[in-house]
Every structure is written in C-alpha cells, then in structure tokens.
Amino acid sequence: MNIRTTLGLALGLTAMSMAAPASAADLVLYDALDFAGPVAKAFQAKTGLTVDVVEPGSTGETLGKIAAEGKNPQFDIVWIDGSAVMERMAADHVLQPVPADEYDKVAFTDLGKSLVPQSHAFLPTGTSTTAIEVNTKKVEPGKLPKSWADLEAFAGSVAAKDPNLSGPAYQWLAGFFQTNGVDAGKALLAKTLTNKSLSGLSSGGKINKAVLTGDAAVGINQDSAIFAKIAAGEPVIAVYPSEGSVSLPQGLGISAKTQHMDAVRKFIEFVTSADGQAAMQNGDDTDYFFIPIIKGVNAKPGRETNITCTHLDDAVASAHESEWKQWYKDKFVQ
Amino acid sequence: MTAVPAATVSLTNAAAPAGGIGKLSRRRRPNFSRYVGPVAVCAVFTLLIGLPLALVLLQAVMPGLFTAATTGVFSLAPLARIFASPYIAGSILHSLELGVLAACTTTALGGAFAVLVQRCDIPLRRPISIVPWLVFLTPSYLKALAWVLLMSSGGYLAQLGLLPPALGAGFFGLAGLVFVHTLSLFPLAAFIIGSALAGLGSELEDAARLSGAGPLRIWLHINGPLLAPAVALSFIATFAEVLSDFGLASTIARMSSFGVLTYGIYAAASDYPVDFPAAGAQALVLLALVLLVVAADRLLRRRADPHLISGRAKPARLYDLGPWRWLALAAALAVAFLALILPLGAIAARALTSTLGHGLVPENFTLANLSAALTLNTAANDGLMRSLFYAGLTAVIASTLALLLSAQLGRSSPFMRTMVLGLSLGAVAIPGIVLGFGYILVWNRLPGFRDWPFPHYGDGSLLVMGYVAAALPYCLVVILSAIGQLAPSLTDAARLHGVGALRRLLSVTLPLIVLSVVTAFLLTFIRTVFELPMSQMLIPQSGPPAPTLILKLFSHDRDGLACAIALVAMTAAGGAAALIWYPLNRFVGPGRRRAYSGREAALGKLP
Numbered sequence: 001m002n003i004r005t006t007l008g009l010a011l012g013l014t015a016m017s018m019a020a021p022a023s024a025a026d027l028v029l030y031d032a033l034d035f036a037g038p039v040a041k042a043f044q045a046k047t048g049l050t051v052d053v054v055e056p057g058s059t060g061e062t063l064g065k066i067a068a069e070g071k072n073p074q075f076d077i078v079w080i081d082g083s084a085v086m087e088r089m090a091a092d093h094v095l096q097p098v099p100a101d102e103y104d105k106v107a108f109t110d111l112g113k114s115l116v117p118q119s120h121a122f123l124p125t126g127t128s129t130t131a132i133e134v135n136t137k138k139v140e141p142g143k144l145p146k147s148w149a150d151l152e153a154f155a156g157s158v159a160a161k162d163p164n165l166s167g168p169a170y171q172w173l174a175g176f177f178q179t180n181g182v183d184a185g186k187a188l189l190a191k192t193l194t195n196k197s198l199s200g201l202s203s204g205g206k207i208n209k210a211v212l213t214g215d216a217a218v219g220i221n222q223d224s225a226i227f228a229k230i231a232a233g234e235p236v237i238a239v240y241p242s243e244g245s246v247s248l249p250q251g252l253g254i255s256a257k258t259q260h261m262d263a264v265r266k267f268i269e270f271v272t273s274a275d276g277q278a279a280m281q282n283g284d285d286t287d288y289f290f291i292p293i294i295k296g297v298n299a300k301p302g303r304e305t306n307i308t309c310t311h312l313d314d315a316v317a318s319a320h321e322s323e324w325k326q327w328y329k330d331k332f333v334q
Numbered sequence: 335m336t337a338v339p340a341a342t343v344s345l346t347n348a349a350a351p352a353g354g355i356g357k358l359s360r361r362r363r364p365n366f367s368r369y370v371g372p373v374a375v376c377a378v379f380t381l382l383i384g385l386p387l388a389l390v391l392l393q394a395v396m397p398g399l400f401t402a403a404t405t406g407v408f409s410l411a412p413l414a415r416i417f418a419s420p421y422i423a424g425s426i427l428h429s430l431e432l433g434v435l436a437a438c439t440t441t442a443l444g445g446a447f448a449v450l451v452q453r454c455d456i457p458l459r460r461p462i463s464i465v466p467w468l469v470f471l472t473p474s475y476l477k478a479l480a481w482v483l484l485m486s487s488g489g490y491l492a493q494l495g496l497l498p499p500a501l502g503a504g505f506f507g508l509a510g511l512v513f514v515h516t517l518s519l520f521p522l523a524a525f526i527i528g529s530a531l532a533g534l535g536s537e538l539e540d541a542a543r544l545s546g547a548g549p550l551r552i553w554l555h556i557n558g559p560l561l562a563p564a565v566a567l568s569f570i571a572t573f574a575e576v577l578s579d580f581g582l583a584s585t586i587a588r589m590s591s592f593g594v595l596t597y598g599i600y601a602a603a604s605d606y607p608v609d610f611p612a613a614g615a616q617a618l619v620l621l622a623l624v625l626l627v628v629a630a631d632r633l634l635r636r637r638a639d640p641h642l643i644s645g646r647a648k649p650a651r652l653y654d655l656g657p658w659r660w661l662a663l664a665a666a667l668a669v670a671f672l673a674l675i676l677p678l679g680a681i682a683a684r685a686l687t688s689t690l691g692h693g694l695v696p697e698n699f700t701l702a703n704l705s706a707a708l709t710l711n712t713a714a715n716d717g718l719m720r721s722l723f724y725a726g727l728t729a730v731i732a733s734t735l736a737l738l739l740s741a742q743l744g745r746s747s748p749f750m751r752t753m754v755l756g757l758s759l760g761a762v763a764i765p766g767i768v769l770g771f772g773y774i775l776v777w778n779r780l781p782g783f784r785d786w787p788f789p790h791y792g793d794g795s796l797l798v799m800g801y802v803a804a805a806l807p808y809c810l811v812v813i814l815s816a817i818g819q820l821a822p823s824l825t826d827a828a829r830l831h832g833v834g835a836l837r838r839l840l841s842v843t844l845p846l847i848v849l850s851v852v853t854a855f856l857l858t859f860i861r862t863v864f865e866l867p868m869s870q871m872l873i874p875q876s877g878p879p880a881p882t883l884i885l886k887l888f889s890h891d892r893d894g895l896a897c898a899i900a901l902v903a904m905t906a907a908g909g910a911a912a913l914i915w916y917p918l919n920r921f922v923g924p925g926r927r928r929a930y931s932g933r934e935a936a937l938g939k940l941p
Binding site for chain 2: 025028037052053054055056057060061063064065066067068069070072074085088089092135137162164165197202203204205206208209212213214215225228229232233234235236285286322329330333
C-alpha cells in the first residue's frame with residue numbers, strides 16, 4: 001500500500017505540476033522573421049485579438065516544426081522568407097490559397113504586384129535579395145568582386161549557407177541556377193566553394209560572423225543582413241553581382257487547417273496597412289531592412305532599393321528542391 | 335493432538351505458496367505489491383522516454399509510419415542509406431573518436447579535481463570547490479560560442495595578439511573539441527567521482543596505513559578499486575554526454591569540417607520536407623553506440639557496487655601536501671581560468687560591446703545590450719521569467735521522481751537496475767532534439783495522445799514534461815550513486831521494526847542522501863534554465879523560453895544581446911540556486927553530520 005501511495009503521490013505531483021496555462025489565443029503565428037513579434041504586439045494593441053508568436057529559430061527550423069506536425073498543424077499563419085518553399089507547402093496542402101480579395105485590398109507597388117504568386121500560395125509583405133558580403137578590412141577596394149564568377153578568385157574563403165537549413169539559401173541556389181544555368185552554375189560553385197567548413201553554414205548570422213571574424217573574406221548572404229550590419233557600424237558592404245540575383249519575398253501563408261479565418265484576414269490587412277508596415281521597420285535587425293512593396297512606404301535609411309532583381313521560377317525551383325539540396329549537401333557540406 | 339498438525343500446516347503454508355484458498359489469497363497480495371514498483375518504474379520510463387524514443391527509432395525501419403504512403407511498412411532502406419553515405423559514416427567515426435577521447439580526458443580531469451578539492455589541504459579550497467558548479471551553470475552552446483569568439487582568426491585572443499596563428503588553426507578540429515568538451519564537462523565527472531569519494535570514509539584507509547601502506551599503495555589498491563564503479567560511471571556518462579552534445583557540434587565541430595551524428599540528426603530534422611527516416615536511423619546508431627558501452631561496462635565489471643556508507647563511517651582525512659600545495663593550487667586555478675573565467679570573460683566582453691569587428695576598443699563598449707536584457711516586460715525578460723518558472727517546476731518533479739524510482743530500484747533485481755541504468759544513460763545520449771521530435775510525434779500524431787487535454791502539444795505542460803524526461807536520467811545517476819552506497823542494514827533494521835516503505839524512505843534514506851537529492855534538484859534547475867533542443871522543439875504557444883530566444887538572437891547575429899541575456903540568466907539561476915542551497919545546507923547539515931558520525935570533511939565537497 002505504501003509503495004502504491006508513494007507512486008500515486010509522485011504521479012499526482014507530476015500531473016498537478018504540469019498545470020501550465022494552455023494557450024487560447026485568437027491566432028497562432030509561426031515565423032522566422034525579426035519583426036513578427038513586434039508586429040503581432042501592434043496588431044494586438046489595435047484589434048484586441050491575441051496572437052501567439054512561435055519562433056523556432058531559422059526558416060529551416062520553422063519548416064521542420066511544421067513538417068513534424070504533419071496533418072495536425074498548430075499554426076494559423078506562417079510568415080517566412082522565400083517563395084519556393086511556400087509553393088512547396090501549398091502543393092503539399094499544408095497551406096491553403098490566400099483569398100483573392102485580400103490581394104485586391106493591398107496597394108502593391110509594381111514590384112509588389114510582380115511578386116504575387118499565381119497559385120496564391122502566399123501574400124508578399126516585403127522583399128530582399130542575395131548579395132556578396134565583403135569585409136572591407138580584408139579585401140582591398142581594387143579587388144572587390146563584381147559578379148558571381150569573380151568569387152572564384154576567393155575560393156576557399158567564401159562563406160555560404162546550406163540550402164538544406166536555410167530557406168533564403170535555397171532561394172539563392174535555385175535563382176543562381178536560373179541566372180547562370182544549372183550545369184555552368186554547378187561548375188562555378190565547385191570551383192568557388194572549396195572550403196567545406198565555410199560553405200555549409202546554417203544562418204545569415206553565421207555568414208556575418210565568418211566575414212566579420214575574417215574566417216571568410218566574402219560571404220553569400222541575404223542583403224538585408226548586410227545592411228543591418230552596416231547600420232550597426234560593422235566594416236562590411238553589399239555587392240550586387242552583375243549577373244543579377246533573384247528576389248527573396250517575405251510571405252504570409254495560411255494554414256490549410258486554420259479555424260480562425262476571420263482573424264487571419266484581419267492580420268493580413270493589418271500587416272499591409274501603414275501601421276503594420278511601420279511596425280515591420282521599427283527595429284535594427286536583419287529583417288527590418290526589407291524592400292517595401294506597398295505604395296507610400298519607404299525603406300529604412302541606408303537600405304539600397306535600386307536593385308535589378310529577377311524573379312524565381314517557383315515551379316522549377318520547387319520541382320528540383322530535393323535534388324538540388326541533396327547535390328549541395330553532397331558537394332559542400334561535410 | 336489437533337494443535338500440532340495445525341501448526342505444521344501453517345508453517346508449511348508459510349514456506350510454500352500452495353496452501354488453503356484463504357491463505358493463498360493472503361500470500362498473493364505481497365507478491366503483487368512487490369511488482370508494483372518495477373511496473374511503475376517501467377510506466378514512467380515508457381511514457382517519458384521510451385514511447386517518444388521508440389517512435390523516432392521506428393522511423394529508421396518504418397519510414398512510412400507517419401506519411402500518407404501505406405506501402406513498405408518495414409524497410410531497412412533508411413539504414414542502408416545512411417551507411418552508404420560517406421558523410422554519415424564519417425560522422426559516426428568522428429562521434430566515436432571524440433566521445434572516447436573526451437570521456438578519458440574529462441574523467442581524468444574531473445577525478446583529479448574531486449580528489450584535489452575533497453582530499454587535499456590546498457589553499458582556497460572552498461572557493462575552488464564552487465568552480466565546477468559555475469562551469470556547469472554555463473550551457474555548452476554558450477561555452478562553444480565563447481571559444482569561437484576567443485579562438486577564431488579575428489577573435490578576441492587574436493585581437494589581443496595572444497593567439498599564434500598555428501594554434502588558432504589547430505584549435506578548430508579534434509584537439510579543440512576535446513579541449514572544450516573536457517573543460518565543459520569535467521564538473522559532471524567531478525560530481526560523480528566526488529560523490530563516491532565522499533562515501534569512502536577513512537576506515538579502510540586507516541587500516542591500510544596502520545598496516546604500513548603508503549598513500550600511493552592505498553590509492554592503487556584500496557581507494558582506486560573502490561572508486562572504479564564511479565570512474566566507469568563517469569566515463570560512460572561523459573561519453574554519452576559528448577555523443578549527444580549539440581552545442582559544440584553546431585559551432586566548433588561545424589567550423590572544423592568535423593561532422594558528428596547530432597548535427598546530422600539536426601540537419602535531417604530541420605528541413606522541409608523533414609527527412610524523418612534519416613534522423614531516426616542516425617538516432618538509432620547513436621543509441622546503439624551508447625548501449626554498447628553500457629553493456630561492455632557490465633560485462634567487464636561483473637561485481638556489485640560496494641556499499642560504503644554505514645552507520646559506522648569515520649571522516650576522511652585531508653592530505654597535507656606541504657609545499658606541493660601551491661603547485662596544486664596553480665593547477666586548480668588554471669582549470670578555473672580556462673573553464674570559467676576566460677569563456678565568461680568573452681561572453682561578458684561581447685555583451686558589453688556593440689560590434690564584434692571593432693574589437694575591445696573603448697569606444698566600442700556599451701551598456702545597451704545589458705539594459706535591453708534587464709528591461710521589464712520585454713520579450714527577453716518574459717522569456718527569462720518563463721524559463722526560471724519551468725526550471726523550478728521541472729527540478730521539483732524530476733528530483734522527486736528520481737528519488738522514488740531510486741528507492742524502488744535499490745530493492746529491485748540487479749537485472750531491473752541494469753535495465754534502468756542503461757535506459758537512463760541511453761536517454762542521456764539521446765539528443766534533446768531527437769527526444770523533442772519524439773514528443774511531437776507522440777503528442778501531435780498518435781491518436782489518443784493527440785486529443786489528451788493535458789499535457790497537450792503546444793502547451794507549457796508538454797515542455798515541462800519534456801524537460802523532466804531530459805533531466806530524469808541525470809537525477810537518477812546522482813541519486814542512485816548515493817543510494818547505492820547505503821548499507822542495506824540501515825533500512826533493513828527499520829523494516830524489521832515494522833516501519834513502512836514510505837516512512838523508511840522519508841525517515842531513513844532521505845536524511846542520509848538529502849544533499850544528493852538537493853544536488854539533483856539544483857543540477858536540474860540550472861540545466862533546464864538553459865536547455866536548448868527541447869525548448870526549440872516544444873516551444874509553448876504562450877511564449878518562448880530563454881534558450882530559444884538566445885538561439886534566435888545568435889542565428890540573427892545579435893550575439894551581443896544574446897550574451898547579455900545569457901549573463902543575466904546565469905546570474906538569476908545561480909542566485910536562485912544559492913538561495914535554495916545555503917539555507918538548506920544550514921538546516922540539514924547538522925543532522926547529516928550526526929548521521930555520518932561527524933564527517934565534516936566530506937560535507938565540504940559542495941559549496
């Protein structure tokens with residue numbers, strides 16, 4: 001009896017102690033963007049609707065969580081960088097199409113209109129692109145790279161993200177193949193990314209660190225990450241390759257299983273409003289330095305916006321995702 | 335005439351279960367209750383660790399388990415795939431090589447440190463004895479980051495001109511990993527070996543000395559063999575810890591082209607679509623490696639652990655090292671400097687500077703990061719408070735459960751004990767990210783569990799449950815090693831006097847091992863404040879705990895603020911631990927001293 005009492009007490013204690021409050025918010029937002037928390041707070045203040053913000057870390061980790069949840073997803077909205085991965089989730093019926101009338105309510109610029117996917121897999125809220133990050137203390141002005149091809153001169157000292165771990169990195173890889181051609185692109189990367197300890201990094205922050213510590217002379221990084229470092233006073237610059245680079249939209253996707261469509265619509269409308277856009281710029285981290293795509297909204301000071309970007313063919317990128325990611329892993333990740 | 339046969343029948347029935355129906359039913363009850371303990375132990379382990387782990391491992395042989403495809407129920411394809419991959423095969427060898435080397439160096443350093451602090455008369459003994467606790471307080475991912483800040487080519491040591499280029503280049507490889515793991519994990523070895531050392535007493539040593547044996551001979555022939563189980567346990571625990579480590583795997587190992595298994599699992603589990611089968615197959619290999627070591631240990635050491643603590647123990651004597659004590663002090667201070675002061679210094683420096691690239695120049699210093707971390711009602715502060723609350727709750731549950739389970743195991747069969755120890759150590763080796771992934775599979779995919787209101791996926795309750803699962807093996811190792819030293823005569827005496835199991839546990843066992851229970855509590859508390867992988871996988875929708883915030887800041891290259899949050903969290907966790915430890919030590923200490931016949935020296939092992 002005593003043993004049973006003891007174990008009963010233990011199990012009872014376990015059960016009682018776990019009485020942490022359950023979440024009963026109006027919306028659950030999964031994201032990997034710096035400004036999502038502040039935007040959710042501003043939305044809450046304006047509408048009174050509560051938002052639970054879940055940020056597992058990088059885009060890859062957020063997607064890993066979504067994949068792990070499978071057919072029982074817990075989110076209503078996902079907000080991340082990258083169009084290809086959104087298309088893939090829409091194709092897998094993890095996301096449902098954004099209602100057409102929501103696009104009509106947004107005063108998109110021409111750039112913004114061009115980013116709206118035909119599939120309605122996501123609603124773009126801003127964009128950025130990929131550039132070459134250069135440490136000006138390590139590379140002389142006369143030796144700055146001007147194109148992706150010039151990076152061959154820095155072979156062994158080029159930091160790059162693993163597309164298997166980073167959504168933006170896959171967007172870059174697929175776009176790089178689009179602009180350079182798949183075979184030529186593969187050959188160029190094979191000659192450039194010769195140092196596996198630098199070519200499989202997991203996030204833009206690690207590219208910054210490699211470039212700032214001097215472990216790498218140059219890095220292939222999301223340009224908003226570079227502008228955030230420039231604003232913080234770090235000795236780096238962003239060089240846009242002459243071949244062009246593809247845009248990297250930030251998008252809102254809607255869970256196929258959401259039970260809170262009204263709140264989802266209100267959130268989308270808030271994000272694309274002047275208040276929402278202001279909250280998206282009220283900070284100093286990477287994602288705050290996006291290129292606005294809504295009329296009347298200006299980029300943060302110091303953020304280059306006059307960039308010639310091409311758009312990614314999401315269908316091609318999505319179709320080759322597994323194959324190209326595996327190729328990258330085999331070649332450049334130890 | 336009739337009285338004699340009746341007595342005979344009664345005696346016969348007492349000796350054999352076959353008797354009258356009434357007597358048989360009376361005999362069954364104690365038999366049944368004897369199995370309640372092991373069954374409950376199994377139930378707790380199955381729910382907390384076994385089931386989530388099984389679902390992860392099943393992915394390795396049943397890749398279609400949770401996918402729409404119903405074909406190929408059983409398949410060895412995922413295992414064949416990982417063994418065919420040179421990258422994964424290489425990472426298995428790397429993990430093994432690193433685990434063995436680091437377990438050797440960590441056990442050696444931890445054991446030497448425990449002997450130095452507990453048995454030698456060195457100056458500053460008490461402050462130095464706090465060092466392992468403070469090292470333990472610092473999570474591995476922060477220590478790894480600190481060493482990256484220190485040793486990279488543009489890092490702090492290079493900026494100060496203290497880093498020869500050759501040393502910097504050599505650091506990012508096996509040598510550097512073993513070095514940082516050793517400095518990071520030696521407290522675990524010191525706790526395990528120190529705990530056994532405290533129970534040694536001096537009776538046997540005194541007897542040997544009286545018989546003319548010198549200190550070296552005493553240590554080789556008496557103390558050494560008596561401590562061997564603890565040394566083996568320390569080796570296994572640190573080996574398992576190194577194998578399952580993710581902090582160094584994702585930083586120094588990553589930068590050194592030194593792929594290890596945990597990183598492979600992480601990479602497979604952090605993508606869309608997730609490669610569950612590859613993650614499961616690598617987790618299976620990882621678990622097999624650890625269980626092999628546990629099995630080898632059992633085969634090689636086929637003798638029972640010695641019961642050292644009895645009611646007749648005498649205090650251990652401190653060795654007088656003479657002038658050598660200054661050298662011993664220098665060695666202890668060097669360990670403290672490398673394991674604690676230098677990494678914390680790097681973290682503090684980064685927390686107090688605005689950029690990394692501009693280094694340690696006066697104009698780069700700022701208090702902005704610290705003030706941001708300390709401001710109330712911010713995301714950082716909310717995360718900190720949440721983590722402290724979850725950690726306190728986890729520590730209460732895990733140490734209570736471990737105490738109850740240890741008490742049960744103390745009376746169970748050796749097979750059961752071996753099973754549970756193996757399971758615990760296996761669980762230590764399971765990376766938190768895998769266990770967290772298993773929790774998602776169980777509580778978000780399995781019918782029945784999915785709809786269970788409490789704990790529920792997405793709530794804080796499931797995160798606390800995950801924390802408990804991650805902490806329980808550690809608590810068991812600490813408390814089992816203390817209970818294993820108790821002579822059975824102590825509880826046997828109480829039982830013969832008719833004292834029940836619960837009262838025996840609370841009145842006899844608990845007072846004798848209370849400091850170990852508190853040790854388990856505090857270890858759990860501190861570890862949980864910084865527990866990263868489980869926090870990552872089971873983020874409550876109500877808000878993230880501190881480790882998730884810190885990692886997010888790192889991944890977004892805001893390591894200044896992340897370092898500031900880490901500093902505040904370490905101070906808060908350390909302060910809370912001190913608030914618990916000192917009053918308890920003050921009130922419980924005298925009782926323990928009486929029970930141990932005045933073994934003050936052994937008590938001095940903990941701060």
